[in-house]
Amino acid sequence: MNSNSDHKMPLSQRPEWSDVTPVPQDDGPNPVVPISYTDDFRETMDYFRAVYLADERSPRALHLTAEAIALNAANYTVWQFRRLILESLEADLHEELNFVDLVASSNSKNYQIWHHRRWAAEKLGAEATSRELEFTKKVFSADAKHYHAWSHRQWVLQALGGWEDELAYCQQLLEEDIFNNSAWNQRYFVITRSPLLGGLETMRDSEVSYTAEAIISKPENESPWRYLRGLFKNDMQSLVNDPQVLSLCLTVLKAENVSYVFALSMLLDLLCHGLQPSEELKNAAHALTSEAGPPGSDLARTVCSVLERVDPMRINYWKWRKSTLPAQVV
Amino acid sequence: MSGSAIGTDSPAAAAAGAETAAATPTVTQKDQWMVESQVFHTYQHYSSLPIKAQSVLLELQRDKHIEFLTKGLRQLGPSFSVLDANRPWLCYWIIHSIALLGDSVDDKLEESAIDFLNRCQDPEGGYGGGPGQASCFAILNVFYRVDVCFLVLRCHNLPHLATTYAAVNTLMTLGGYRSLSSVNRWSVFMTLKQFIVFSDKIYSFLLQMKHSSGGFRFDIFLLLIARHIFNNDLLCILLLLSLASSVCSLMIQLFPFRMHHGGEIDVRACYTAISPLKAAASALHSLILSLLFFLLNAKFAEELLHLLNFVDNFCSSAPVHRRVLMQVASVLILRMMLSMNDAFSYFKWYLESFISMQVASALNILDDELVQNVGNYILSCQTYEGGIAGEPGSEAHGGYTFCGFATMLLINEANRLDLARLIDWVVFRQGVEGGFQGRTNKLVDGCYSFWQVVFVSVRARVSVIVRIQH
Numbered sequence: 001m002n003s004n005s006d007h008k009m010p011l012s013q014r015p016e017w018s019d020v021t022p023v024p025q026d027d028g029p030n031p032v033v034p035i036s037y038t039d040d041f042r043e044t045m046d047y048f049r050a051v052y053l054a055d056e057r058s059p060r061a062l063h064l065t066a067e068a069i070a071l072n073a074a075n076y077t078v079w080q081f082r083r084l085i086l087e088s089l090e091a092d093l094h095e096e097l098n099f100v101d102l103v104a105s106s107n108s109k110n111y112q113i114w115h116h117r118r119w120a121a122e123k124l125g126a127e128a129t130s131r132e133l134e135f136t137k138k139v140f141s142a143d144a145k146h147y148h149a150w151s152h153r154q155w156v157l158q159a160l161g162g163w164e165d166e167l168a169y170c171q172q173l174l175e176e177d178i179f180n181n182s183a184w185n186q187r188y189f190v191i192t193r194s195p196l197l198g199g200l201e202t203m204r205d206s207e208v209s210y211t212a213e214a215i216i217s218k219p220e221n222e223s224p225w226r227y228l229r230g231l232f233k234n235d236m237q238s239l240v241n242d243p244q245v246l247s248l249c250l251t252v253l254k255a256e257n258v259s260y261v262f263a264l265s266m267l268l269d270l271l272c273h274g275l276q277p278s279e280e281l282k283n284a285a286h287a288l289t290s291e292a293g294p295p296g297s298d299l300a301r302t303v304c305s306v307l308e309r310v311d312p313m314r315i316n317y318w319k320w321r322k323s324t325l326p327a328q329v330v
Numbered sequence: 331m332s333g334s335a336i337g338t339d340s341p342a343a344a345a346a347g348a349e350t351a352a353a354t355p356t357v358t359q360k361d362q363w364m365v366e367s368q369v370f371h372t373y374q375h376y377s378s379l380p381i382k383a384q385s386v387l388l389e390l391q392r393d394k395h396i397e398f399l400t401k402g403l404r405q406l407g408p409s410f411s412v413l414d415a416n417r418p419w420l421c422y423w424i425i426h427s428i429a430l431l432g433d434s435v436d437d438k439l440e441e442s443a444i445d446f447l448n449r450c451q452d453p454e455g456g457y458g459g460g461p462g463q464a465s466c467f468a469i470l471n472v473f474y475r476v477d478v479c480f481l482v483l484r485c486h487n488l489p490h491l492a493t494t495y496a497a498v499n500t501l502m503t504l505g506g507y508r509s510l511s512s513v514n515r516w517s518v519f520m521t522l523k524q525f526i527v528f529s530d531k532i533y534s535f536l537l538q539m540k541h542s543s544g545g546f547r548f549d550i551f552l553l554l555i556a557r558h559i560f561n562n563d564l565l566c567i568l569l570l571l572s573l574a575s576s577v578c579s580l581m582i583q584l585f586p587f588r589m590h591h592g593g594e595i596d597v598r599a600c601y602t603a604i605s606p607l608k609a610a611a612s613a614l615h616s617l618i619l620s621l622l623f624f625l626l627n628a629k630f631a632e633e634l635l636h637l638l639n640f641v642d643n644f645c646s647s648a649p650v651h652r653r654v655l656m657q658v659a660s661v662l663i664l665r666m667m668l669s670m671n672d673a674f675s676y677f678k679w680y681l682e683s684f685i686s687m688q689v690a691s692a693l694n695i696l697d698d699e700l701v702q703n704v705g706n707y708i709l710s711c712q713t714y715e716g717g718i719a720g721e722p723g724s725e726a727h728g729g730y731t732f733c734g735f736a737t738m739l740l741i742n743e744a745n746r747l748d749l750a751r752l753i754d755w756v757v758f759r760q761g762v763e764g765g766f767q768g769r770t771n772k773l774v775d776g777c778y779s780f781w782q783v784v785f786v787s788v789r790a791r792v793s794v795i796v797r798i799q800h
Contacts, residue, residue, distance in 0.1 A: 030442035179358035181770040230714025
């Protein structure tokens with residue numbers, strides 16, 4: 001596939017295309033948003049339209065789709081037709097993945113490419129597993145939060161397998177960057193969906209420990225706080241009763257020079273779900289207010305007030321939380 | 331990672347840990363500090379300026395934007411070739427922006443836009459990313475202009491939900507400039523002669539699209555386009571308009587959508603599919619309204635009664651159609667009665683709202699387990715963080731949160747989401763810079779001021795639902 005050298009010779013001058021009449025685009029007499037196509041672009045698309053309308057699924061048509069993709073990798077009609085050709089020709093899809101690798105190197109944020117990869121990998125089945133996992137890893141080495149790549153990786157795991165090293169991979173990414181929310185999300189994905197692990201409830205205790213450590217090292221990091229909530233997603237009572245969680249909040253609230261926002265927010269959620277706070281917890285929260293004297297009885301309201309002060313960006317949100325506190329909250 | 335018992339961790343140790351870690355910032359931290367410093371630099375510069383200079387800096391350069399946009403509508407440079415499969419989007423962004431800026435495009439440009447979008451249409455329904463070749467079908471694009479006849483062009487581009495959404499919204503925006511009820515009546519009549527309607531063939535094709543995995547594979551996206559040329563038979567034309575409307579309502583039921591034939595399935599598809607359908611359905615009913623004005627004022631009362639009978643018979647084999655059409659029919663009768671009263675103009679606004687209610691309920695009567703499928707899918711895309719992802723399992727993301735939430739609102743299932751968690755996630759996407767990030771611990775970006783802030787505009791409604799949820 002020498003798309004570069006072929007671009008030098010116009011299609012109209014290539015003998016292998018002499019039997020084809022190019023089909024120009026009909027923009028109408030007064031088009032809007034007309035694009036000043038280069039001659040190369042216009043000609044390539046004119047020939048593409050010809051083979052597309054004729055539904056010609058030949059090797060030369062396949063080659064032409066590659067040229068069209070090189071000019072505009074977002075043309076989904078070209079990609080879809082390419083898939084039809086590949087199927088008709090029963091092409092080697094490993095080669096096709098090589099082709100996608102090439103296109104992806106300059107177009108990684110393009111939906112069509114990722115969909116095409118998924119299509120090819122699905123057809124190849126288990127043979128494609130390690131290749132696809134490696135490919136996404138390569139993408140993450142340049143951009144550890146690449147959205148399409150993560151979706152693709154998740155699809156590969158669910159459709160083709162390869163779960164064995166996934167939790168370890170998440171761990172590695174988090175060691176490199178504890179703030180990487182995509183890695184936390186993937187961790188949640190593995191914990192909840194891996195057929196090799198016991199499921200969320202089995203993993204919960206060890207995950208809480210892991211998360212707590214991450215929080216202690218960086219209390220201002222939102223990701224582990226959300227992850228922690230997620231571990232108790234449908235079971236708020238367990239969250240309220242978990243001693244690790246309470247201890248964690250307390251630790252953060254008593255620390256100095258750290259961000260209290262997430263700890264307070266967690267405490268608020270716990271109170272809203274029936275937590276009976278210890279004296280220590282009440283004192284720690286109260287210490288953050290500017291009020292003198294002993295803590296009042298309404299800890300939840302106090303927490304909201306503190307949040308209004310330490311998280312002024314969301315002052316209206318905290319006011320709203322205060323106004324919608326459940327009646328029986330302390 | 332080595333574990334230390336949480337209970338024995340002292341605050342000092344926690345702070346010490348923080349200090350050590352700060353010595354080697356992660357990629358996230360570095361990127362964030364870079365943006366923060368850039369933004370604060372801008373804020374500092376702004377605050378150092380005198381008041382008058384500040385207000386100049388904040389002024390929206392309306393005229394310049396309109397000029398830029400209009401120029402783009404007329405011509406785009408070669409670098410836009412990468413958007414060659416997204417030209418309806420370009421139309422939408424430009425025309426919608428012009429509308430938001432309080433201006434409009436001139437008539438000729440408007441007509442050209444409409445003509446162009448028609449050329450992007452696929453005869454099977456939906457809009458592709460660009461135009462194709464001429465074909466033999468004549469079509470009336472009923473929901474924006476009724477006094478022009480267009481050719482349906484064989485599309486070289488597969489219909490794609492995103493571009494269809496863009497095209498429909500463009501046309502709706504343009505349609506807003508010309509109130510449907512002020513359309514020249516004779517041209518309405520003349521144009522209706524070439525009206526094209528849905529065929530049952532298309533309807534059954536839609537039903538075939540059912541996917542075995544529980545979702546619907548909806549490749550062909552129909553937007554009120556009728557296909558069959560009628561000759562001067564006004565009644566049939568009206569009937570077919572009604573049919574178009576009911577099929578339109580039915581199409582809302584087919585989810586989750588693929589973006590295009592053989593294309594990806596994700597949350598964007600749900601929103602881009604539903605939104606124009608609902609908009610188009612409402613617009614279509616407005617058009618029916620206009621036609622009714624015409625008919626009633628021209629005293630075609632007898633023909634109307636014939637129409638109602640015809641409709642009833644036609645629907646006998648398709649009960650689902652029947653309910654929608656009976657509602658439309660009841661509206662027709664009401665109209666007729668009021669017009670005879672000759673107090674028509676006085677009750678016009680009342681009828682408008684009544685008919686809107688009918689439209690709304692017409693759309694809702696088909697709200698059964700088919701619509702539930704959409705709701706189920708989007709629900710499965712709400713993550714542990716509270717936001718909504720593009721696919722089940724992916725990361726919560728501002729763009730998909732907008733699409734998912736907006737869809738749920740449109741199908742009246744927003745209360746199925748964990749709204750408290752969703753709100754909590756969204757409010758925390760606002761950074762110290764003031765703008766919004768798309769995902770936790772990522773950078774703020776102007777676009778998320780749109781995607782994430784949709785909640786603001788529906789805040790009242792959302793908080794009611796949340797209160798009910800608790």
